[in-house]
Every structure is written in C-alpha cells, then in structure tokens.
Amino acid sequence: MFEGPHDVRIRMIAVGICGSDVHYLKTMRCADFIVKEPMVIGHECAGIIEEVGSQIQTLVPGDRVAIEPGISCWPCDHCKLGRYNLCPEMKFFATPPVHGSLANQNMAAWLVGLNTLKIQPFNLPSLGPHDIRIRMKAVGICGSDVYYLKTMRCADFKVKEPMVIGHECAGIIEEVGSQVQTLVPGDRVAIEPGISCWRCDHCKLGRYNLCAEMKFFATPPVHGSLANQIVHPADLCFKLPDNVSLEEGAMCEPLSVSVHACRRASIRPETNVLIMGEGPIGLVTMLSARAFGAPRIVVVDVDDHRLSVAKSLGADDIVKVSTNIQDPMISELE
Incomplete structure (x- = not known):
C-alpha cells in the first residue's frame, strides 16, 4: 500500500x-x-x-x-x-536483493490468434464509486476458454479482436470505491463474472442471468479476468469465509452451474439422477446432486479415467459408451 x-x-x-x-x-x-x-x-x-x-x-x-x-x-x-x-x-533497481521496475503495469493473458496467448498490458478502467479493484489470485480454465483458444469461437460468440480470457476467479481486494461499505481492502472474494443491466424485466425479477445485455467475462467483446488486477462492481464480489481457499473461491462459478442444474431438475431425496458426461462440470454436478439428497447417481462417459474419478467421488454406477453412435454400449452398469 x-x-x-x-x-x-x-x-x-x-x-x-x-x-x-x-x-x-x-x-x-x-x-x-x-x-x-x-x-x-x-x-x-x-x-x-x-x-x-x-x-x-x-x-x-x-x-x-x-x-x-x-x-x-x-x-x-x-x-x-x-x-x-x-x-x-x-x-x-534489479540488483540483488533489490527488486527492479518491470512491475506495476497490469498484465493479462490475451488471446490474439488460434492457439496463441500473449502476456500483454491490460489497462484498467477508472474505479467507480461502487467498484472495487481486485488482485487476482486464482483463475480457472473453463472449457469455453479452451474453445476460444483452439477455434476463436464458442457457440455463436466469435473472437474478432484480441481478448483477455478467464472468468472463474477469486482474488484479494486492493481498493474500494467511495460508496462501497460492505467490503474493505484485504478481503478475499469470489467474483461473479457477469454484469447485467439491472433495468430489464429479467433483472428486476431476480433472473439477471437471463439479461439480454449481460456482459460476461471472456465472452466477446468483453474481456476476462486472467490478469494481475481487474475492476469489478462490488455487488458482484462475495467475501470468502476463512475456511475457503482462493482456489476454492474461483470454483464458486462452476459450482453455481451445477447448483442451478439441480434446482432446475428439482433434485430431492427421492430423485435418481443420470449425468451424461463427467468432465469438471459433470463431476461437480454429481457432487451437488448428492448434496441435494439424490439417493442414486449414474454417470455416463466415453473416457475410462473420467469414469474412475467419478466412481472415486461417489458415483453409484458408471457406464462407458462409444464415441461411435452405431456401436453397442461398451459396458453395462458396474
């Protein structure tokens, strides 16, 4: 400071x-x-x-x-x-043990072309009265980041100019805006990566995830959070309990996906669950379904390793299927 x-x-x-x-x-x-x-x-x-x-x-x-x-x-x-x-x-400067001056410039991971990332300066916006400036400490790599890296697009979103990647993130607050009263410098926070308009019917009804004007980290043309520092609305930053690490805080975003899925599916103690695909989201959905009380969870995947991880994390049954839709099922329920 x-x-x-x-x-x-x-x-x-x-x-x-x-x-x-x-x-x-x-x-x-x-x-x-x-x-x-x-x-x-x-x-x-x-x-x-x-x-x-x-x-x-x-x-x-x-x-x-x-x-x-x-x-x-x-x-x-x-x-x-x-x-x-x-x-x-x-x-x-830069004479041991004294540090040098190639610092203070905010740097970020920029996607600049197919399979090409560069660490380059990332200028921050000015701090608004309701914003906070956060030093990033943990940023997950989502499947969408990989899609952008490999194809320069994800679904209908196309990367047309260099973009900072990353949206699963947590960090430590370094500065707060003049109107921020719930957070202070030094707080460890998980960050909600989507900024909605707050004015539309969806936002007013509390369903701001459906906002048509959503600005979501690392979704073209919006930059992401794989940077030294970012500026973000304080209302979208949540203080972490002492027993939750920053790495775990960064995983709150994918966890929210699985919790939302379980709520949409009305998972209850009497609900048996089938999960198709055991990548990271499939695994966290399995854990969430169990936390919601699901008595039996069956998972399906094409990969032996993913199925073994799912089994080790509590899947009741695992099913391996072929990548060829014409093939019969490779294995029965175990």
Missing part, C-alpha cells in the same frame, strides 16, 4: 531491457551480484505518476517522469558531497 509522505506511486509505461537483465536471466548473476531468490528485473524506466505523498510539492498525478533507479543512504560522506552514486549502501 502507498504510505511514504515523500514517495510517489508510478504506473510504469516504458522499461528498457539492459545487458545486466540479460545476464541475470541467462546466468542468475551479473559480476559479483547473484540472484538467490525470485527478483523483479528492470531499471531503465519511465512512467506516469498516479499518487503523491503528503509532503510532495513538485510533482502531481499525471506527470510523466523518468526514474533514477538507485536509492542512496544520504547520510554518508559520498552522499553529502553529491557523489551518491558511490554510496556503499546504494539500493539499485
């Missing part, structure tokens, strides 16, 4: 790659400096000031600045004589 009265917070815009960075990358050392633990690289840099400390009078947010990468001690004789470059206590 930003604290120092004489400091500025800068969004990096340009960072050069020096020969020393290359040496560290290739050999984990440069001269006598050895990288012994993970280190942020980069020291040739410039950026735009986003916030200034309470005692800063010469710079304001929005100023474009070049950055001197070495912080000297100031009290030693060298510093007092203006030769602070010789300071023995110098802390220089």
